[in-house]
Amino acid sequence: MKELIFDAAVIGGGAAGMAAALELDAAGFSAALIDREDHLGGILMQCIHNGFGLHEFGEELTGPEFAERLIERVLAGDSAPPGNSRIAVFLNTTVTSFTPPGEAPEFPRPAAMEEYKELFCVSPDQGVLRILARAVILAMGCRERNRGNVRIPGSRPAGVYTAGLAQRLVNIEGYIPGRNVVIIGSGDIGLIMARRMTWAGCSVKAVVEIMPYPAGLTRNIVQCLQDFDIPLHLSCQTTNIYGSDRVEGVEVTPMENGTLVPEKRFRIDCDTVLLSVGLAPENELSKDAGVQLNGTTGGPLVDSSLMTNVEGVFACGNVLHVHDLADWVAEESRRAGRHAAAWLRGERSALQVRAKAGSNVRYVNPGKLNPQGENKLYLRSLIVKNDAVLEIRADNRVIRSIKKNHVQPSEMINLNLGPKDLENISPGPDSVLEFSIV
Secondary structure, eight states: OEEEEEEEEEEOOSHHHHHHHHHHHHTTOOEEEEOSSSSSSGGGGGOOSEEEOTTTTSSOEEHHHHHHHHHHHHHHTTTSSTTOOOEEEEOSOEEEEEEOTTSOOSSOOOGGGTTOEEEEEEETTTEEEEEEEEEEEEOOOEEEOOHHHHTOOBOOOBOEEEHHHHHHIIIIIOOOOOSEEEEESOOHHHHHHHHHHHHTTOEEEEEEOSSSSOSSOHHHIIIIIGGGTOOEEOSEEEEEEEESSBEEEEEEEEEETTEEOGGGOEEEEOSEEEEOOOEEEOOHHHHHTTOOBOTTTSSBOOOTTSBOSSTTEEEOGGGTSOOSOHHHHHHHHHHHHHHHHHHHTTOOOOOOEEEEEOTTEEEEESSEEOTTSOEEEEEEESSOEEEEEEEEEETTEEEEEEEEEEEOTTSOEEEEEOTTTTTTOOOSTTOEEEEEEO
């Protein structure tokens, strides 16, 4: 078993992990960048459509092009002196356990290294690795919810896929999963696959969404459905999947006031069903390490520095909360890398004010703010509304109002709060900032 020591370990080699590792490298700290796949880039490598990079790189890129920009920097070590990159990349490597300091390690370590976290990894190339790191950044991304998560009744025929799996089959493996397709759920990956399957010569019969509004970005509704005349059935639930050996069709039942209306149900014939019913942050390792999770987002609870309740463990990207854009993932993860570097230098911020979701807000991330520093926040609306106002309250008084032309659950709101916004806020356990949409 090999034992390796780094200043930090970054788990996940997608946009989040690479962006965080580059910031650690730029600050002069060594980092182990660990990914279970045989390549860096994560899910971006199968997203061959454009729409990436406008915020991060100032130009429109495909997913692989966006990933390649970061991969080149990671492998070249351009944030360090030439030939002196402090990022060690471990591919085909799976982290099997993560023990924070304070717990009895499986193997002894010198007293000077008692604050180090212990990761055990397995790799077909290098065998078992024991990695010790002072800081750990969680960047494992998210996974798709499947049929079992949404409890669609019916038989279990061939032809039912998650949208992400279908995307990989078409874009990476070169297989067409079916010819006549119904997509359940209007998440962005489902909308993008509606267009992709149409381009591949398939017939997309419909997209079925249980909510009264789409779950994906407006631009994807226009570019992926309306441009191809693909029907979108809102306020409709898929109540059955027909077929024995292969999918033969789906039963769709409209809803009125949140209640199914069986007499209005109808059938759509198809041979393939793609599920685009949401994403869930990948946090099994986080839970094993004692990281507290947010019941709303499924990701870790973090403070203004993106640090979890476990000292020296940070989280960023889709493992923290599901983002709309890879650009936001990279931006947030760069901040996580900078905060981790500051923590490694011994910088600490004890002043924190709790952030709370109020009326019509699903969540606020991070859950704590530093009133003496700059804070970047992400919020999700619970409603669709034009001419909305985001109100920030402290002690029952509005400290800031922000006009929004339009809000909807599928489009994340991001904003900055600095010392001037929070100058009259007294940090402490009873201090709370409430975010509401009116």
